Amino acid sequence: MSEKDHKVSRRQFLNYSLTGVGGFMAAGITLPLVRFALDPALKVGEDTEMVAVAQVNELTNEPKRFDFKVNQVDAWYESEVSRSAWIYEEEGEIIALSPVCTHLGCTVDWDTSDDQPNRFFCPCHYGAFEKDGTNVDRTPPTQPLFLYDHEVRNGTVYLGRPRPQV
Amino acid sequence: MKWQAKEIDVYLQAKEYVDTAIIPLIPISWGDDIKSTVQMGEFITFISDELERQFKGRVFQFPPYTYLKSEKPEERLLKMNELHEHLKSNGFYHIIYLTSDVDWKQIEAELNDTLLWVPSIPLEHLDEKYRMETLSNQIKQMIPILTNKWQNNERESN
Numbered sequence: 001m002s003e004k005d006h007k008v009s010r011r012q013f014l015n016y017s018l019t020g021v022g023g024f025m026a027a028g029i030t031l032p033l034v035r036f037a038l039d040p041a042l043k044v045g046e047d048t049e050m051v052a053v054a055q056v057n058e059l060t061n062e063p064k065r066f067d068f069k070v071n072q073v074d075a076w077y078e079s080e081v082s083r084s085a086w087i088y089e090e091e092g093e094i095i096a097l098s099p100v101c102t103h104l105g106c107t108v109d110w111d112t113s114d115d116q117p118n119r120f121f122c123p124c125h126y127g128a129f130e131k132d133g134t135n136v137d138r139t140p141p142t143q144p145l146f147l148y149d150h151e152v153r154n155g156t157v158y159l160g161r162p163r164p165q166v
Numbered sequence: 167m168k169w170q171a172k173e174i175d176v177y178l179q180a181k182e183y184v185d186t187a188i189i190p191l192i193p194i195s196w197g198d199d200i201k202s203t204v205q206m207g208e209f210i211t212f213i214s215d216e217l218e219r220q221f222k223g224r225v226f227q228f229p230p231y232t233y234l235k236s237e238k239p240e241e242r243l244l245k246m247n248e249l250h251e252h253l254k255s256n257g258f259y260h261i262i263y264l265t266s267d268v269d270w271k272q273i274e275a276e277l278n279d280t281l282l283w284v285p286s287i288p289l290e291h292l293d294e295k296y297r298m299e300t301l302s303n304q305i306k307q308m309i310p311i312l313t314n315k316w317q318n319n320e321r322e323s324n
Binding site for chain 2: 067069082101103105106123124140
């Protein structure tokens with residue numbers, strides 16, 4: 001067999017294989033880098049994890065306020081955010097309400113207004129909510145207080161994210 | 167509400183509900199008292215963030231107003247009154263200044279708005295839980311000042 005019978009010359013063959021191997025090597029190095037750089041942006045909307053907030057034996061029939069912090073991750077930027085919850089126990093059921101008024105987001109307080117006894121009351125525009133979070137008619141809010149996801153492990157109450165009660 | 171573009175969208179929708187401006191007054195100096203100056207600023211930032219969280223739907227939290235600690239009281243007053251005029255004519259009914267700088271106390275009577283002076287507490291050595299407790303105790307005392315202001319104002323207008 002002479003050189004002419006080959007469709008690919010020796011030189012071409014070497015060229016092809018070198019670019020091929022070189023390309024793979026370059027891709028092997030750069031692709032993980034790109035992946036690392038973009039990674040936080042690809043994980044959007046991940047559920048916040050459950051946070052320990054209170055002990056079950058601290059809870060009564062009367063709503064009690066608990067403050068806690070959650071880590072909020074917004075792509076590359078991680079920050080600690082203060083949250084609060086009104087927690088009470090009724091007929092063996094634990095109820096954890098978000099104190100954020102559904103009107104414009106002020107923080108509601110329990111039983112602080114003489115006009116709205118035994119209700120959650122918002123000092124900003126006098127919104128009121130029943131103990132279970134239902135908004136009271138003829139006050140500004142148009143939907144109930146949000147309810148936290150919760151679970152109890154070894155006597156400790158863990159809260160997740162607040163969700164609308166609809 | 168916070169000094170953020172997306173909060174402004176909410177504000178524009180609900181303008182009639184937001185009538186109170188919260189403005190932290192934070193001194194700047196780089197002399198011997200550098201640490202206490204920074205402490206004042208940090209403390210007031212915490213307080214104003216907490217107040218904003220408490221009253222999100224009715225107050226607008228402004229970015230800190232910073233000034234040189236050596237600035238003369240007359241000059242300070244002049245600037246504050248300009249700010250006052252501007253905010254009053256643009257929809258704010260209550261303007262509340264938050265500060266730890268005791269110098270403002272001397273010219274409080276000449277200010278047209280409410281000055282809340284809170285002595286700063288060094289928080290940097292406290293652990294997380296205790297710090298939150300200290301802050302929320304401070305806030306608890308400030309809440310009635312605001313709510314009473316609003317109630318009096320509504321009684322007048324009724």
